[in-house]
Amino acid sequence: MLIPLLLAWTPNPALQAAPDLPDLYALKASVLETGTGEVIEHAVLLVEGGKVITVGEDLVVERGIPVYELEPNQVVMPGLVNAYTRVGVTGSGPSGVQPWMRASDELYPAAGDYAKAREAGVTTLGHYPSGNGIPGRSVVVRPMGASADAMTLKDDAYLKVIMSSSKSAKSSLSGGFKDADSWIAKEAKNKEKWDKAKEKFDKEDDEEKKKKLDPGPYKPIKEDPKATSFMELRDGSLKALISVRTAGDYLHLIDAIGEEKFSWDLRVVMTRDMNIYHVIEKVAESGRRVVLEPEISLHPGTMRQRNLPAEFARAGTPLVLVPRNDSISGFEAWRRHVGEIVASGLDRSIAVRAITLEPAALLGVGDRVGSLEAGKDANILILSGDPLEPGTQVDAVILEGALVSGEMNL
Amino acid sequence: MHIKTNKKTGSLNAAALFLPLAMGLVAPTTAQEDEEPADEWFVLQGGDVHTGTGAVLRGASVLSKNGKIDEIGYDLYIPEEAEILDVAGYRVYPGLVAIESRGLFGGSSDLANSVDPFSKNMVLALSAGVTTARNGSEVAKLRAGHIDGLVLTSGVLPGLSYSKSNPSGKRTLRQKFEVAVQYLEVYAQWEIDKKSDKELKEPSDKGVDSSILRYLRGEARPVFSASTRTDLLEIARLAQRFGFRPIINGCQEGWIVADELGRAGASAIITARDRSTKGEELVRTGGSSIENAAILHRAGVSVTIIPSSAGISLGGIVGRDLMHLTIEAGFAVRGGLSEKAALDGITIEPARLLGVESRVGSIEVGKDADMIVTDGDILHYQTFVQWAVVSGEVVYDKEAELFFAHIRPRPKSALSPEERVDAGETEDEEIEEDSDDSDSSDEGGEEGDDKGDGTFRP
Amino acid sequence: MLAIVVGTQEPGTPGGGGLALLATKALVAELDGRQVVDQAVVLVADGEIEAVGPRSELEIPEGYVVRDLGPYWIMPGLVDLHTHVSGSGINDTVYQINSGLRVAPTTQPGNPNLERALAAGVTTVLYIPGSGSNMGGQGILMKTGFKEYERALVRDPGSLKIAQGDNPTRWGYGMGRLLMNHHLRKVIEQGLAYARAWDAFEAGTGQEPERELRLDIFRDLAAHRTQVSTHTQYFQLVMMSILMLARDYELDVYIDHGSFDSYLNTDIALENNVAAILGPREVMWPNPPRYRTDGQVHGSAWGFQQQGHTMIGFNTDAPVVPLEELPLQAAMGTRYGMDNTTMQAVRGLTIVPATVAGIDHRVGSLERGKDADLVVLSGDPADPRTSIEQVYLEGESVYDTAQDRRRW
Structure with missing residues (x-):
């Protein structure tokens, strides 16, 4: 425990005051990526109170509003959203089935990595809990704020589930729902018992006897956090992000889910030669999002390159791309890596959406971040050029309207 | 040549749904009538069908419905929605076990x-x-x-050990059998007595080995791993004394005591190329023999064949692993086993030992539609499986996988392979034709004397 | 042990009168000539093949004993140039370079492995030291079916065994391929100088050199009276076998124990007139990125043949695979892509190895004057189902399933 304590003594960049930007200002850029896939040329973006007020082509800006006119080469895009990261949080939790655990309990606002994440243009992070099995729930944070609460955009964003071709993994999932069923049955029995007692109590006229019969206020049976989590999955208040490696894992996942209905997305762990392509059509039919890394894999047994993200996208699957390496340097290389798979066939607008709006939607914060649209947080990157070109630098980062990295001049 | 209909995914198809309803074949269920799946039809059309347990049907078709063989023969009625694989000129065998x-x-x-x-x-x-x-x-x-x-x-192939190397184990096993036999006698007596005395209590089976009871009742067969003549004889005697049918794995010296094993109703699991490493002496009776399978089979011992390595070996040495199961069967033929018995030894016989003979192991109506389509005699070393069908669905296609597609590639012509043979286009096809000629043994006799001829001509 | 007198009274053997064998098919297996004779007669006299031809054309001389083999075929005995089972104790690894060691004294003629090999039709083998050391020593070429060493011996030295594979590196010291090749070059250069010195002395132009047992083998090598047989396997090793031994030192060398992707050297093998004897690891499974077959399974024989090589043979490396499975190596070569429409598999088991070992004047095909080492069999020799019924060595019946227990 020594090291975190020491870290706590160092000046915390997250706590330092952001350079001043006015409350109301406009940005003028020759190119603006909205994050939805749309590109606006000669764009004007109006920010007030940390929110995007309006964005459009050649809008007229009222006199008096400060206008930041960007260089012709500079491109504006929404802050990047990394839906699957542990950069900034440390420690490791035990594996197993503990869907009540929360990554938010691991938050450490003073972590130096948050400043670096901002510099790399990542303005929203979905932290997942460490561990195998069903280790807990993720939390969505902004890389800024003095306290866990101040950082948190949304807790319980998704339940992390690791699925594999094994009985234990499958029964972790199906067993959770069974636990929920048996809890519900027990609770129903408990309620029934109380109801009967109450009925008897209500019917009794004799005050003396009535006193003895009083069942008191209804007391539900003890909450089972595991059962509760799976009930949350069922009622839609919690969703799952389920990781698989192989096509076989996916079939076992579908088998484990059975008739159960709940909201989930898929994450495919990238390996060198992977066989998930066998089920691309099936995945596309399911309509689930797929989280992948911007990586070229090899067709098994060959040196034939496969652009699986592109294949998934072509099949109609909504795509989320996360950095190849979950580290600051991985964040820095992220856009370039996405550019590589765009060069080899992934649709460009899907690619941009896959690092902004789509992960935001996966995290359940798509109404707040991930795109530059009216009403959303003003999380803005100002880049030295095309976001997906190698060599393009992050010139400035605006988080909820405030300049958190780089420089801006009127 | 490979015609597919549009119902691949088994997804809902209005025509397929309403047709059986209209015909009154399917009773509409209350809640899920829209999930009633359409029947899945699949046809292997026009191949030489080696049924395994029955005849060889030249140019016949096998129709499968929902993964089961529905009909075998000529001029079958093929439902319109059936997926058809034209295999004219190829051979169809039961999938190997x-x-x-x-x-x-x-x-x-x-x-x-x-x-x-x-x-x-x-x-x-x-x-x-x-x-x-x-x-x-x-x-x-x-x-x-x-x-x-x-x-x-x-829960298949429960193992037992009865070997010279473990005398106390032998004694224990014999005792268990004796206890079980006694119990069965008492039980039989009880069954008689209770007819007159309804109150009579059923004898307790406490202390009786339940699996041994199953062997004695013929509900299961134990498998022994044994190779020396001494152990084999002892097992045969044990089996005869107590009245059960042993399965013997290994059985290297079985050829020496084949008659005893035959009398005991034994089955053998054999590696035709097995070589005894201990006490090997070629001039005396002992050790392994290439004739093992043949001699055992002649003595009435059913023979199942397996290579020495039952895995897939990718180390470069070929011909000795499960990928060469048919090669192992070929070596049994070398030792005198008939080609029919060798094929049985990798299809129906293992299916029987595993208790799955009602599902797989031969091409028969009602069994699973598990078949392979080959470009020649299944026991020839050059023959490749072109398609494998499991549960009425193509699960392997040589041309669709990278491994072997480049080796003697399947002709891409629109003509069926048979027609191409007639045209005499390629050397490979001539081989096919020759192998076909030698195949008369499958229908008539036991021994394939005219085998193997055909890889070259003067 | 009964003493067996040379010149039994069996027909076909020296002193035994002539023998005529009638077969449905004779696989002649000439290197570039006749391959098959249907309804054939093979004439044998004095332990040698006298003539082979169709019954309709070839007259059987008077007094010859005629044996009608009925439906069976007849072919020359098979030759395996990479075996270790004619004896034991053949891996001396005190030193890495053992050019003076000889396997001859370890030989056990008539041992069970050889008996079984004979029953598989394998009549001639090169028995060589193991690959535990860099240069293992001198092998011998021998017949499998004779129980007396002197009769069994075809040639000593049968070869000089070199191991370039990874096996010698297992014996410690951290030796790698670089040092192995250095060792080899050093001793070969010494040896060739030694041979030249002797040549000079014998031509009267030099001093008598001091005898060195270790280097004597190089006199045979320099005169091309024997060959180098290499434990070589995949691409890099085979390349060094060819470039160093054949090109640089002009030794008679053949790729022995060729495996995996060795065929990528076909060009230089052809340039340097090096034959490819393959087995038993004769298939390369897709293993990117080291081996890029685009997912295909590549047979070594297929590869050599694709690129125009015709001198392709097979070996077992027994006991790695049993010696009796030599024909299976050809079957597998064929299965995994080698074209066999003109009997390539049969030649790869007979005349090709006989030629590269320099004993084709004695064995390898059914040609006049060669040893009457004959195999009577039920069909295609590569087919596992084919049974071997009789084997003759130098005209003498050494295995006959009518009398002997079938050994294979």
């Missing part, structure tokens, strides 16, 4: 929950014609691409 296997399914045990239905080894085993294999105590089908409908049974 591996009495033992390692690493085909990805998973280790509990295959329903751990199988990797896309594993390389499964594809390679299918390429060798294996469509059913034992994996530990489970028997499963190589249903590539699926995780359901794969495990046929479990």
Whole structure:
């Protein structure tokens, strides 16, 4: 425990005051990526109170509003959203089935990595809990704020589930729902018992006897956090992000889910030669999002390159791309890596959406971040050029309207 | 040549749904009538069908419905929605059954929950014609691409040990058998007595080995791993004394005591090329023999064949692993086993030992539509499996996989292979034709004397 | 042990009168000539093949004993140039370079492995030291079916065994391929100088050199009276076998134990007139990125043949695979892509190895004057189902399933 304590003594960049930007200002850029896939040329973006007020082509800006006119080469895009990261949080939790655990309990606002994440243009992070099995729930944070609460955009964003071709993994999932069923049955029995007692109590006229019969206020049976989590999955208040490696894992996942209905997305762990392509059509039919890394894999047994993200996208699957390496340097290389798979066939607008709006939607914060649209947080990157070109630098980062990295001049 | 209809995914299809309803074949269920799946029809059309247990039907078709063989023969009525695979000029055999296997399914045990239905080894085993294999105590089908409908049974081949090297174990086992036999006698008496005395209490089976009871009642057969004549004889005698049918794995010196094993109703699991490493002496009676399978078979011992390595070996040495199951069967033929018995030894005989003969092991109406289509005699070393069909679905296609597609590629012409042979276009096809000629043995006699001729001509 | 007198009274053997064998098919297996004779007669006299031809054309001389083999075929005995089972104790690894060691004293003629090999039709083998050391020593070429060393011996030295594979590196010291090749070059250069010195002395132009047992083998090598047989396997090793031994030192060398992707050297093998004897690891499974077959399974024989090589043979490396499975190596070569429409598999088991070992004047095909080492069999020799019924060595019946227990 020594090291975190020491870290706590160092000046915390997250706590330092952001350079001043006015409350109301406009940005003028020759190119603006909205994050939805749309590109606006000669764009004007109006920010007030940390929110995007309006964005459009050649809008007229009222006199008096400060206008930041960007260089012709500079491109504006929404802050990047990394839906699957542990950069900034440390420690490791035990594996197993503990869907009540929360990554938010691991938050450490003073972590130096948050400043670096901002510099790399990542303005929203979905932290997942460490561990195998069903280790807990993720939390969505902004890389800024003095306290866990101040950082948190949304807790319980998704339940992390690791699925594999094994009985234990499958029964972790199906067993959770069974636990929920048996809890519900027990609770129903408990309620029934109380109801009967109450009925008897209500019917009794004799005050003396009535006193003895009083069942008191209804007391539900003890909450089972595991059962509760799976009930949350069922009622839609919690969703799952389920990781698989192989096509076989996916079939076992579908088998484990059975008739159960709940909201989930898929994450495919990238390996060198992977066989998930066998089920691309099936995945596309399911309509689930797929989280992948911007990586070229090899067709098994060959040196034939496969652009699986592109294949998934072509099949109609909504795509989320996360950095190849979950580290600051991985964040820095992220856009370039996405550019590589765009060069080899992934649709460009899907690619941009896959690092902004789509992960935001996966995290359940798509109404707040991930795109530059009216009403959303003003999380803005100002880049030295095309976001997906190698060599393009992050010139400035605006988080909820405030300049958190780089420089801006009127 | 490979015609597919549009109902691949089994997704809802209005015509397919309403047709059976209209015909009154399917009673509409209340809640889920829109989920009633359409029948899945599949046809292997026009191949030479080696049924395994029955005749060889030249140019016949096998129709499968929902994964089961529905009809075999000529001029079958083919439903319009059927998926048709034209295999004219090719041969159709039952899918091979591996009495033992390692690493085909990805998973280790509990295959329903751990199988990797896309594993390389499964594809390679299918390429060798294996469509059913034992994996530990489970028997499963190589249903590539699926995780359901794969495990046929479990708890197979319970092992027993009865060997000279463990005298106390022998005594214990004999005692167990004696206890069980006594119990069965008491039980039989009770069954008689209770007719007159309804109150008579059923004798307790406490202390009686339940699996041995099953062997004695003929409900299961134990498997012994034994190779020396001494052990084999002892097992044969044990079996005869107590009245059960042993399965013997290894059985290297079985050829010396074949008659005794035959009398004991034994079955043998044999590696035709087995070589005894201990006490080997070629001039005296003893050790292994290439004739083992043949001699045992002649003595009435059913013979199942398995290579020395039951896995898929990718180390470069070929011809000795499960991918070459048919090669092992070929070596049994070398020792005098008939080609029919050799094929049985990798199809129906192992299916029987595993208790799955009602599902797989031969091409018969009502059995699973598990078949392989080859470009020649299944026991010829040059023959490749072109397609493997499991549960009425193509799960392996040589041309669609990278491994062997470049080796003697399937002709791409619109003509059927048979027509091409007539045109005399390629050398390879001539080979096919020659092998066909030699095949008369399958219908008539036992021995294929005219085999193997045909890889070259003067 | 009964003493067996040379010149039994069996027909076909020296002193035994002539023998005529009638077969449905004779696989002649000439290197570039006749391959098959249907309804054939093979004439044998004095332990040698006298003539082979169709019954309709070839007259059987008077007094010859005629044996009608009925439906069976007849072919020359098979030759395996990479075996270790004619004896034991053949891996001396005190030194890495053992050019003076000879396997001859370890030989056990008539041992069970050889008996079984004979029953598989394998009549001639090169028995060589193991690959535990860099240069293992001198092998011998021998017949499998004779129980007396002197009769069994075809040639000593049968070869100089070199191991370039990874096996010698297992014996410690951290030796790698670089040092192995350095060792080899050093001793070969010494040896060739030694041979030249002797040549000079014998031509009267030099001093008598001091005898060195270790280097004597190089006199045979320099005169091309024997060959180098290499434990070589995949691409890099085979390349060094060819470039160093054949090109640089002009030794008679053949790729022995060729495996995996060795065929990528076909060009230089052809340039340097090096034959490819393959087995038993004769298939390369797709293994990117080291081996890029685009997912295909590549047979070594297929590869050599694709690129125009015709001198392709097979070996077992027994006991790695049993010696009796030599024909299976050809079957597998064929299965995994080698074209066999003109009997390539049969030649790869007979005349090709006989030629590269320099004993084709004695064995390898059914040609006049060669040893009457004959195999009577039920069909295609590569087919596992084919049974071997009789084997003759130098005209003498040494295995006959009518009398002997079938050994294979």
